Amino acid sequence: MIDKTERDAGMPVLANRRQFVLGTAAFMACAALPFPSFAATNAAQQIADHFSSVKTMMGEFVQFGPRGEQTGGKFFIERPGKLRFNYEKPSPMRVISDGKNVVIGNTKLKTWDLYPLSKTPLSLLLADRIDLGNKLVRDVKEEADLTTIVLGDRTIFGDSTITLMFDPKNFELRQWTITDVQKKDTSVMIFNVQNGVQLDPSVFEIPYAEVHGQKRGG
Template identity: 35%
Template sequence: MTRLTRRALALGLAALPLPALAARPAIAPLTADDRALVDKASAYLQGLTEAKGRFVQTDARGTTTQGTVYLKRPGKARFAYEAPSGLLVVADGANVSVADSRLKTFDRYPLMATPLSIFLARQIKLDKGVVISDVTRLADGFTITARDGKKQAEGQITLTFSNSPMALIGWTVSDAQGQATRIRLTGLERASGLAPTLFVLNDPRPKSVGRARM
């Protein structure tokens, strides 16, 4: 897999240049029941200040990888992939850093240029500054599809929740071409006192290595 492909598939976090989405179809207004689910999801995410669990990622090619995830709102997350992936993705509150120990690469992007900023925000209001394009009911939960209303982040994210218990169980990040990266969460539980060092990722390469980004 090329560096560009691996970088683009790192949880859909990489803010790669994408075509403008000016031709988006009109979005139907949310029903009262839809808004109730959006409010329910917003309240849950607002209360999810610290959490940890496991994740399984499936990319557009069907390749799966897994690892451990840590979340600390506002703005912080850590996705530690298991071998042989070699990827480590860290959001520090301002930027998202992607280190690849196999390819010996390091890239950094503004957090606000990624769809994940939607649910890592300090104040989560899924009806404020976010465009909700779809709310779908499932047999045991529901999904909410959203994109950045300010258009700082291209693509969209679909958050998946379970009803009993109410929990975030995954998400799908789609780019402008429809390529999707899916994350399934298992054992996500609230945590407290997560070490600040979990959310710090500096360029691990020697200073002599060129650091120009693609």
């Protein structure tokens, strides 16, 4: 059940917590990469290789939910395995991975959901090298003003797909859209991306005392 505080804060209402993690993973998969010329399956792997080579990254994002709800914030990434998404106020949501686990937290309600990183799509996308494999590429389209790559894998994403949209002139990412099992779209636009930045280790610290000490079912 989605808490009213989360709903009022502009937090996109997704099918479940796993779907939210999936959206986060998709966001990282397409962050501001140069786009090379390609044949279909080689294209996605080249993008993944470029992304894998970027060891640290930070920037801003705006997210649009399936009902038109909007929120934004900042993201931080460090390979292997670390990330943080801070949603801007009034949203209280945080997503943190420390290389072993991923937590989705509501800082206002002091509630946290904990997942092993290895059980989420983030383990693939935060690896030292991202091996997409041909089975991930469902479609590639090249048009005069837009290059689109659709990725999906039932073993990782279920029946969901991720659509990455790039500007073919300057090779920059325009946006990504995730279509969930209910055929609902959540889109993210990114901007002010910086690669190769130095990030404080505390950015990726999970507050385990709060996670394990929270009250359940109250």
